[in-house]
Amino acid sequence: MKTKLTLELEKTVYETCIEAGAVAVEEVTMPDDQGIVDTLSYQRFADGTIEWRCYELKVTKSDFHSKAKLSFIGNYNYFVLPLALYQEVKDEIPAEIGVLSYQAYDPDQLATATEPVLAPGYLTVEKKPRYQEVTLDPDELMSHFLYSLAREVRKAKRVETGISQYPTERLYRELKKRHQHYDIYDPENNFYARFIDETRSSAVTALQEEVDALNLEIAKLQHQLLSGGDHT
Known part of the structure; x- marks a missing residue:
């Protein structure tokens, strides 16, 4: 390696x-x-x-x-x-x-x-x-x-x-290989640390999008109720 x-x-x-x-x-x-x-x-x-x-x-x-x-x-x-x-x-x-x-x-x-x-x-x-x-x-x-x-x-x-074609066990082995060269002084350069940070960021973004979509639906329903249900 x-x-x-x-x-x-x-x-x-x-x-x-x-x-x-x-x-x-x-x-x-x-x-x-x-x-x-x-x-x-x-x-x-x-x-x-x-x-x-x-x-x-x-x-x-x-x-x-x-x-x-x-x-x-x-x-x-x-x-x-x-x-x-x-x-x-x-x-x-x-x-x-x-x-x-x-x-x-x-x-x-x-x-x-x-x-x-x-x-x-x-x-x-x-x-x-x-x-x-x-x-x-x-x-x-x-x-x-x-x-x-x-x-x-x-x-x-x-x-x-993408990584979907690789089995989980192989991905795990690859992550272990990269861990051998983990740079404790510059964690931003480490694949695993970057992967976790990006995964968390993606999850937060996805959840925020879901919350925004739900709020929009709630707003539409409230508008329909207030207007007597005539609007779709």
Whole structure:
């Protein structure tokens, strides 16, 4: 399961790619046993040039030293690291790989923002990557990219369908998973707390609507009685 910090990095990378005009998707399995790219972006420029960028997200030193394959198959390839981690491992990063450091936005600044802030933090270029040619077959690479995009579309459609299709026991298990990462310092960010608050709010709204409807019916009946019952 991804940690809260990993999800923050993932969201920030995604929004940064979209803002730059690229199409991005997470967890793209590469052909030819090339591993899985944490985030892969595709961009086609006006002159027809195509650019692939790979982002590998690491949040701890042990994560950085993991034996998992690094899928740096793009034209430009990056590590995305919390700033403190970058300062610890910067001497271990290959010359051709770029680095983006992540820092979360200050909550007080977010509270005073005049426009919607889509990402939880921002990225700073600590080290620029070197350009390299993509050695994978272009059609196969695009196929894997599109399959991953389709997977995300399926996820989104399931969310739109709602939770009615899932059995109660499975929903209970999912809530328990999220409880493991409960943020006691920022309860508004917790799914369960938000669910309870929204459920209560919806219930109050529904009850108020019923009360308003009943009051309207009572008012109509009183009007009919006072007017002799001639009006409907």
